[in-house]
Amino acid sequence: MIDKFPLESENLRRIPKGFGWDDHRLLRNGYLRHCSTDALALYLVLICAADGQGLSFYGDGLVCTLLGWSRGRLDAARQCLITNRLIAYEAPLYQVLEVPDEICEVRQ
Numbered sequence: 001m002i003d004k005f006p007l008e009s010e011n012l013r014r015i016p017k018g019f020g021w022d023d024h025r026l027l028r029n030g031y032l033r034h035c036s037t038d039a040l041a042l043y044l045v046l047i048c049a050a051d052g053q054g055l056s057f058y059g060d061g062l063v064c065t066l067l068g069w070s071r072g073r074l075d076a077a078r079q080c081l082i083t084n085r086l087i088a089y090e091a092p093l094y095q096v097l098e099v100p101d102e103i104c105e106v107r108q
Contacts (some may be wrong), residue, residue, distance in 0.1 A: 023099040030103050031084060038082035041067055046087060046096050054096035 006012055014091040026032060032040065045066055049056040058066075064074050084103065088095040 017107070019093050021041050025099040025101070029099070031086065033098070034084055034103055035086070036077060038069075038073060038077035039084075042074070042077040043081055043086060043096075048098045050094070056094045057092055057095070058094065059092050 046056055049058050066078055085100050
């Protein structure tokens with residue numbers, strides 16, 4: 001067994017008031033390999049921006065500015081997340097969904 005200890009004990013992570021979380025099923029169920037890196041970057045923005053119900057009103061322009069993307073790149077990343085049932089989208093509203101137990105077999 002490996003002993004774990006903080007590498008920088010003076011710089012331990014604290015959970016801030018606005019902290020969100022991500023679901024470990026993203027890792028365990030293979031979503032990391034089924035989603036493009038762009039889709040995962042978009043997902044990170046959405047989970048940071050979402051409220052307690054997973055809702056975010058971040059518009060396409062703001063998301064593209066935050067990530068330095070074109071509209072086409074955003075569209076492709078968003079479609080990957082929709083296909084993998086990680087988000088729902090109806091302009092201008094995003095909803096981060098419950099991570100499904102079974103991954104969709106369609107790869108992006």
